[in-house]
Structures are given as structure tokens and as C-alpha cells.
Amino acid sequence: MTAAPASGTREQPTRPPIKNRKYNRREALAGLAFISPWLLGFLIFTLGAMIYSLYISFSYYNLATNTAVPAGFANYELLFEDPKVMLALGNTLFYAVLAVPLELIVALSLALLLNSVRFGSGFFRTVFYLPKMTPAVATASVFLLLLNGNQGAINKGLALFGIQGPQWLLDPDWIKPSIVLMTLWAVSGTMVIFLAALKNVPRELYEVAELDGAGKVRQFFSITAPMISGALFFNFIVLTIAALQVFDQAYLLFYRDTAMAAPDASLFYGVYLFQQAFRQFNFGFASAMAWLIFVIIMVISVIQVRLGNRFVYYESER
């Protein structure tokens, strides 16, 4: 996708050309034996599970008796009747639209900054990576207080600049930005991918551009951007899928305590699905919900791939 990596990732050279189409029986059996753990897992935990899920989504499932009663399209009709489904979907899409571009911008900016210092970039990279290593529970337990509207450190910090910070966790308009903020704190995984892509941009390109009198901005858009477009595209897709499945932060900040009422603005799709499945045990409805988000994610991914094909510059396919 990006500039072809050094060793290990190119496929063809090590494989001798296939002379005849017949397989060596012994070799083929051994190969199948080696992949059998995955094959078994795929048939049970992925394919089998998906078929089962489809079946359950057309049923009322009773966990106590482990029986499924046919329900026709009732669960799917309920998707449109239950206002919370659309609320959760709207919240989740809004969050994704807010979070993904910000994550890309912040990660790329940090990577560009790290890539442009002469020394010390290794140290800063380590520091920036530490939040990524922090368990979500620890992050949430700290940010719960940092984001407190009255005493939280973030608003105290803003006050130093004369800015009156919002009620991050109470004001419905600020709940999603709160979660975005936590996500941005741990954005370094994305940054590392950008950094690796930037390191692969040949320096001669910049030297030539310099001779031709191209400025920094021009260099970024004419050289850097196309050369890292593969990494950008990859991050775009992965972050979008992750954002549409956000769960941990929302659960920890707003839903950890079942006795506490959570604001509507914090109801994300993943959280509502979890509640329906494992708090209410509405397995049929939860499965229908799962298929809805599956279709939505697939549609979004296909659109992204189509767009990507238009804009991404694939050096390795030359």
C-alpha cells in the first residue's frame, strides 16, 4: 500500500513458479492440517456464528429454555419503532464524523512534527505512545475527574486563559467532544503508522522540489500527501470502523452504574446493543441491531474504498 517495505512483506519471489496445476497430495493435506485450527474457528466462531446470528435475528430467543421462537421481521421492524435505535445510531455517526477527521489531523500533525526534528524524536514518540498503553479503565477513571465541569483540571486550565470551559460530561452538546478528547489522548497508534509512512518518502523528491523552488506547503501537497496517501487511507478506514463501534469510554463514563441515569446524548450504538443483549437478554433484537450496524459499516467501507481508489497513490503497484 505505501512504499514497499523492506523484507518479509513481498510475496512472490520466494515461491517457485507453478509448473503444473496438480497439487502434491501429501503437501496439500499437510497444508490443510496446518490451517485447520483457523478453519475450525472460522466455521464455528465466525461463519457459524454469523448464520446463527441471522437466524436469531428472526426469532424471539428465550435464554432460560434456550429456545428460539420464529418472529418473522418483528425484530427488524422494532429497529425503526424503537426511537433509541435511531438515537444511538445518530449519536454514533455524529461521533464518528467528529472524531475521525480530528484523529487524522492530530496524528498526522504530530507525525510531521516528530519527523522534522533533528534529534529527540525517539524520546517524544515514546512519550506520546504511553497513553495508548494505558487501559481504558484507567483513562476513564482519570478523565472522569479531569473533565468535571466545576473542579476538573481541564476547565481550570482553560480558565487560566480566560476561557469558561463547558460542563463536559453533563451538557449533551459536549459529551461527544469529551470522548473525542479521550480518544485523541491515545491517538499515537495512528501517529506511528503515519510516521512509518513519512520515513518511506524518498528524500530526493524533496531535494528536487527544493531546486525547483517549491515551498514547504507545495512540497507537502505535491510530495508528502500523495506518498503517504496509502497510510492516510488505511487510518481513515480503520478509525471509522473503530469509531462506529465505540464502547469502552462511553460505558465507563456513563453506563458503569446501572443505578445512574445516563444522558441520551451518551447512548452509543455499541452500548445500546450491549444493553439489549446482555442486560435485557433480548437476543433477537440485539442480533437485528448487529446486522443493521454490520450493513452500515460495510456500506461506509465500500464508499471509502471507492474514494480511496480514486485518490490513493500506490507506489508498490507500479
Next chain:
Amino acid sequence: MVTTKDRVPAAAGELTDPTTPPPPRRRRRIARGDDAPLSTGGKVGQAVRWVLLIGITFMFMYPFLWLLAASFKPRGQVFDNRLIPLTWQPENYARVFDELPLLNWIGNSIYIALLAALLVTLSSSIVAFGFAYFRFPLRGPLFGLVLATMMLPGAVTLVPQYLIWNNLGLVGTNVPLWGANLFGSAFYIFMQRQFFLGLPRETFEAARMDGLNYWGMFWRIALPLSVPSFIIIFLFEFQASWNNLQAALIYLNAGSPDQYTVPLGIASAMVKYSPTAGGHGDYQYVMVASLLVTLPMLVLFAFGQRYFIQGIATQGRKG
């Protein structure tokens, strides 16, 4: 199903961009070997960048410092935002073990994470070797399926997987938190296969001549050579398992708190000592616990940093 793999051939025809002719391959390798960053700006430019970086470092480190300070504070001062506690209360670190079954949680999490990481490393490597070395019918399409499962949203299989474990009578045990790792995991299979493909095939042919069987080729030759990628997979999965809140919520929440893992335990402690509604307000214990369960990850990173970075960079290249 769409995979990142699918689009590459499709794009092949349309990637020619006349404004930026790619350089010849030979020169590029030289350029990549040159590790010095592309420096821009003179001394002033570098100084400005350093000031910026130090400022950002403070922002990234602040929550850690805040947590460290809060973990030493007495009850009433946890929220005071001082980075140096007004009153030091190191006893928090002893009392937390009386307040919460933290040792159980850490023990459970270490057990599960070790098992999960070891199993997935081994199983993924076995499968990857199958895809890398042998020729068999449908190998291409099957590997395509491996890649496709990487894009599958977890939500679709959440309920049926629960029912599988439920039918096996294993809900309430920690088996569902590591059991599926017996069957390999798509991304690790992909990564390990790439690594195996990079090994010279002659090594294996020579071993074959010496009478080593297929398993011996994997166990005695491929595995010892792939220790670095083994470590990457192990570390990634260990971290993922250590962080896994949702599975613990699904499979262990109804059981005794002694059975909890770290994420589930701390989530429950956040309820018990809630800073807002009705709890005891002894939030300093949540802070101590949060710090103690973060430390192992930071230590892991300190020792395995280059593996983590390498693994992440590999992720960016797939496709």
C-alpha cells in the same frame, strides 16, 4: 465482503500521477537506509519545534502525573488538581488491597492474558505456516477469507458466541476470554505469514532433504527464526487481553468479584467509590488501582517498545 486487499489491483491502472514521478527503485533503498529525518528550518526552526514538542509532552503526560499525585492523596483532596499532594497518604497503597480484591483481579488478568497471548501466538503461527509454505486447493480464497474477517464488526458475532459458550456451560468462567484464541486470529495470521514468506525457501528444502517432516520444519526451523514477530504478536495480544472490558462484562459480571479481571474490577470500583452518586467517595483507591494496573503495561512497553512500534507500522502496511 470488502477487504483492504481488494482494492489494490483495481487501483493499478489509475495510479499514474505525472506530476510526481516515482524515483527508480535502487535509489529509493539508499534513501530509506538514511535514517536522519528530513530536517527543515535552521536552529530557530528546530528550537520552535522543541518548544512545541515539550508543550505537547506536558499535555500527554499530565493525566499520568495527575493520577500519580491523586493516588497519594487523602479522601477529601483527590479532586484538588494539585500535582504535589497537600497531605501525603502513602497508606492508600496498602489499604487498597483490603478495600478491593485487587490482587485477585491482577492475578486473573495475568493468567488470562498469558494464556490468551501464548495460545494465539502459537495457533496463528501454525496457521500462517500452512498458508505460507504449502500449496493446496483454495489456498488463495481461504486466505482472502482470513483477511475478510479482519473487517468484520465484532457486534455480529457477539450474541451467538455468547450462546456457544453458554451451551458449553462456560459462561461465568474465564474460558470465553481466551478460548477462541486456540483458533488463531486474522491479523496475526496475516502478519506471521508475511514473515514466513520472507524466509528463504531453500532453508526448508534443505531440511526436507535431511529428512525433517512438515511439523519439524515448522517447529525446528520456522519458529526459532520468527522469534521477533512472535514477540510482537504476544505483546499485542497481552495488551489487548489486559484491556478487554467488554468480554469481562459479558462473561464474568454476574459472578463473584474475586473472579473479575482488572478492567471489570476497576469499573466496579468506579461504581463503589463513585465521585458523584451515592458512593463512599473514597476515590483515591480507584486512583491507586488504576495506577497499579497501568504500570505493568508501561513496563511491557519499556521492554518491548520496538516490537510495538514495528507491529503498528506493519498494520499500516497491510493491504
